[in-house]
Amino acid sequence: MGENESVEAEVLSIGEEGIRRIRLSAESGIDRLGEMPLPPYIHQRLSDPERYQTVYSRQPGSVAAPTAGLHFTPGLLDAMRDKGVETAFVTLHVGLDTFRPVSEDDPTEHAIHTEYYEMPEETAAALTRARAEGRSIIAVGTTSVRTLEQVGRDRDAIEAASGQADLFILPGHRFRLVDGMITNFHLPRSSLVMLVSAFAGRERILAAYREAIEERYRFYSFGDAMLIW
Structure with missing residues (x-):
């Protein structure tokens, strides 16, 4: 400046x-x-801001990219659709808790920040059809999981909605909309690790992380991902 x-x-x-x-x-x-906001473990500024962005992003507003979405390319999305996978999108402005570790010993005392989301009518209709036809709903990224579960918590039916997602998903949460997720390997003591543990079980997630460390998987934004289903 x-x-x-x-x-x-x-x-x-x-x-x-x-x-x-x-x-x-x-x-x-x-x-x-x-400048493009980057997580603290990326020390070099990106010459091309689109390098840290999903290929399907449209609206500005997030403080970070949803990292699981970084794995997708236009060609991969087309190949998925050719195999019968239906894609649907939400707008989500990823918030500060993407970077913020949980410092409290009791995670219920952690003050999680809200994130603005919008679920358009076409996405709500696609999810409703999937439910009626017995098809699985797979969320790309923990932040997308949070958005879908927020909508599922606040409404009996899947409807278009927007607002601030304030749901903190911890073990014991009953998942209403999400049948599976694609997610990266996250930092320890993060709300994101707690979310995937709530979905798959703590011991299963710990076993997956041990495997990732032994096999030298890459963690964080540009790292490897896993499908939990």
């Missing part, structure tokens, strides 16, 4: 640990002056 350039922002609220929610207007210049 040059000496004569500035960005105007409105502070909406100040939360725990000094975290601020701010609003930037379309005229603020953030698109021109800002």
